[in-house]
Amino acid sequence: MxxxxxxxxxxxxxxxxxxxxxxxxxxxxxxxxxxxxxxxxxxxxxxxxxxxxxxxxxxxxxxxxxxxxxxxxxxxxxxxxxxxxxxxxxxxxxxxxxxxxxxxxxxxxxxxxxxxxxxxxxxxxxxxxxxxxxxxxxxxxxxxxxxxxxxxxxxxxxxxxxxxxxxxxxxxxxxxxxxxxxxxxxxxxxxxxxxxxxxxxxxxxxxxxxxxxxxxxxxxxxxxxxxxxxxxxxxxxxQRPAGREPLASDARRAVVVGAGLAGAACALALSRAGVACTVIDALGGPAQASSGNPAGLFHGTVNPDDGPHARFNRAAALATQRLVAELGLPLQRGLLRLETRLPLAAMTSVGGYVQALSAAEASALAGTALAHPAWFYPGGGALDPAAYARAMLAASGATLNLGTPVAALRPASAGWELLDGGGAVIAAAPLVVLAGGHGQLPLLGELAAGLVVQRGQLSHLPHAPWCPAVPIAGEGYAIADGRGGAWCGATTQDGDLDPALRAADQTENLARYARLAGLDTPPDVPLAGRVGWRLIAPDRLPLIGGLAAPGVAADQLRLQPRQPGLLLCTGFASRGISWAALAGQLVAALALGTPRPLEAELLDAVDPMRFALRRARRATIAALPN
Missing domain, CATH: 3.40.50.150 (Vaccinia Virus protein VP39)
Known part of the structure; x- marks a missing residue:
């Protein structure tokens, strides 16, 4: 609405x-x-x-x-x-x-x-x-x-x-x-x-x-x-709708699987709600997978109908802005996003959140000639996602259990047990949050259907001909590295698991950088950058919420009973920095039954069961006689 x-x-x-x-x-x-x-x-x-x-x-x-x-x-x-x-x-x-x-x-x-x-x-x-x-x-x-x-x-x-x-x-x-x-x-x-x-x-x-x-x-x-x-x-x-019941209202302990942005944010929000957390990750350190990029953007979005995507992204970006300030993290404040579809006359500023700038105004802010008007998010910006994840984990006081892959989950009398590849119990708790990326797909079962693993490569220019005065996004993005260089990117290849840096991808990134900077030709720099993978849902929104309890599926998300003590927080696409803070707050509220930080329509928009419900509805319609 x-x-x-x-x-x-x-x-x-x-x-x-x-x-x-x-x-x-x-x-x-x-x-x-x-x-x-x-x-x-x-x-x-x-x-x-x-x-x-x-x-x-x-x-x-x-x-x-x-x-x-x-x-x-x-x-x-x-x-x-x-x-x-x-x-x-x-x-x-x-x-x-x-x-x-x-x-x-x-x-x-x-x-x-x-x-x-x-x-x-x-x-x-x-x-x-x-x-x-x-x-x-x-x-x-x-x-x-x-x-x-x-x-x-x-x-x-x-x-x-x-x-x-x-x-x-x-x-x-x-x-x-x-x-x-x-x-x-x-x-x-x-x-x-x-x-x-x-x-x-x-x-x-x-x-x-x-x-x-x-x-x-x-x-x-x-x-x-x-x-x-x-x-x-x-x-x-x-009676409250079954899908709105708290999933672990009495929990004082939780295990969060995943030590990236999503898991760190969940651990922080749960700890502030009085839940002691253990964070488990298969890798040897926090934020070493998708959250390990050297720099990333955070900002909201604007669309004319102010639909669920715009409202969720706005709420998430504002939550990130508040948490980053609270944690005292260094960041590049302010972000420009070029607008190539709407004329300036159709762009409307929203006080304190986003400003509509002419091409000339945006150019002055960016430090180069831009061909389009832009949205300026004064509270957005760029920061080091790994530093953000580490800061959240430190503030949470969570116990870290790193280098420990989780192969399976099983219900237990006091909640859930997490198992290694040999079936041994790694940890147990009344509340478990699955907050990893594509590496956790085997744990998701049917919920993994339709999710896309997307490869992305970003490139580093150690001596950039143009370092944006503020982070800028449009067709690609550019972020100054603070040392006279810049990061730019990023490519998108669905289902591509190649971890090697590729010259063709660098060429694509540098061409985008040149267009943003207004350069006649892309710079010629040595191959340098990073490869990571995003987990993306078909509607480009995250999956945050409880999983369906065994039995007959309900025809509405709000009526669907959920498995007690189990939550999913994943599918962050390329918006991990922007979404993590709000996602963690939502996980804590869903677990403990406290007031939700999102309206009901937006809860439905990020509910992990939304795709299964849509598939069931399509199957029902297909089975009807003509």
Whole structure:
């Protein structure tokens, strides 16, 4: 589903005690104070901090992020509570988010200056969809959904423990209070989920009661004598779709097979969720296969319909940008991607994420004459993928078991066992993640059907006639090596397992480099570079998720039961750097059942079972009588 462009909020700060939204004719919070209001209404009304104490994870779902004061108050309460839950996940939707400078203005005199400063620093570009902002070394997570709540709530995959109902007044913002929206909220509730709001709207309370909530009134805040509180107590326990059940909710140990970008990212995300990881790889060191290239690009994509590919790549690139900054990795920041199909007039910038540049503007940035306009991704760039993988592994604290090929898997009483070629047990754990590349195809069984192993060769120019000022991609790519040389590439040959550098491939790479650089003839340099292999799915998206449980296959991915304790994270094509961070976060969420960092449509788009489902549907149609 195409998401509408984000329209930022316009905020009236003329009354510092009560910033207002002119578009809604309402204020963001009581003049008696935003944080006291949040603590009384939303924390107190949901029994917090008491209800999260002793829990492994606790999820809050809020309608209307506004200025972010409810999040800051909840984060502060978590921080101050010695019996706090291990992880706090705060999910909030906002149709009209503030620009970063307005958010900074709103919190210039915050009573929580440290937390407010961290929120402002982490504030994402205002692009549609979910943004995962991490604090407290990942123990506090803000999953910020930008867009229309009526669309986003349908697409969120989570089970909330507490609901904060905090839109503008029902008379001024009815879309956030009607029965349709409250029904969407109830889908994310489980028996015992609580809700609170400053509003005592009778239609709202009747709607909540009809949806299975026990609704009551409590003393209100400041000039409001009453407020509403509720507890979800349906007559019948709602069933979650089988395909959305957590795969290893109680796991404290995991084995990740693969020490490249995918495996390292999974180990990091799982470790931050309280799961100790062992990473196994057949090779003698981390990032020695596809992830071992000396340089690689990361960036999003743009397409006119903003379809699943563009939305997944955008979310992944922004997640990478945040993680690379957090890890403090050296990188070449900023990336140009030439646009050869659309004229400049048809290209639209998205603030903070991508800028449409004329050929002249792009040329000035690249340091050479370019024939086409370009997209500039200020948060994209290039880095050393092996260094990125090693940094993630180090941050994860994972135990490495290298030089150890895994030949088979088998279920065991406490999860899964991994076997060597002789059938001996290498390791066992309640959770196993297969996160390698083409070398793991024998472990995938039927899921390997249709996957393509693609050879790629990149070339090195030790003394380049042109070193791009920023990494550039188009027909091929070029990256400065920092020593007066450049890397360029890369070729694509399906099913070709030749590991040797080939002169013909170098000629092809240098011709692309010359076209990017505007050279009359390609440079003449000695054969030098690297060969690697990509694992590519037919639709050019990764495979991330659980594998089908034995039995009758369901006709929908969301209804398909999965094998407990087993996850796949592979098929990264040429986008390992761009995809790894988000993929690891998704693996951890799927395993433990915490709020997913992607909308349901995008979960389906990367589900490993999508191709088997499509084949089954085609077979069913083919079997129908004419």
């Amino acid at each position: 195409r998401r509408a462009a984000i329209v930022p909020a316009e905020v009236d700060f003329s009354d510092p005690a009560a910033p207002a939204a002119p578009a809604f004719g309402d204020v963001y919070h009581s003049r008696a104070g935003a944080l006291p209001q949040a603590r009384h209404v939303f924390l107190g009304g949901n029994g917090l901090p008491g209800r999260w104490q002793g829990r492994r994870s606790f999820a809050v779902l809020e309608t209307g992020f506004g200025l972010g004061n409810n999040f800051l108050a909840t984060w502060d309460a978590w921080r101050q509570d010695p019996a706090r839950c291990e992880r706090l996940v705060f999910v909030s939707v906002e149709k009209h988010p503030l620009r970063r400078e307005h958010l900074a203005h709103a919190h210039a005199a915050s009573p929580l200056p440290e937390l407010a400063a961290q929120l402002v620093a982490a504030w994402p570009p205002l692009t549609p969809g979910l943004h995962t902002l991490r604090f407290e070394a990942g123990r506090v997570e803000l999953l910020l959904g930008l867009g229309d709540a009526r669309e986003l709530l349908r697409e969120l995959v989570l089970q909330a423990d507490a609901l904060y109902l905090d839109g503008f007044a029902p008379a001024r913002n009815p879309e956030l209070w009607d029965e349709w929206l409250l029904k969407s909220l109830a889908r994310h509730a489980a028996p015992g989920t609580t809700a609170a709001t400053w509003s005592i709207s009778r239609p709202m309370r009747r709607a909540l009661a009809s949806l299975g909530f026990e609704v009551g009134l409590a003393p209100g805040f400041a000039n409001k004598p009453e407020m509403s509180i509720a507890r979800f107590a349906p007559r019948h326990t709602p």
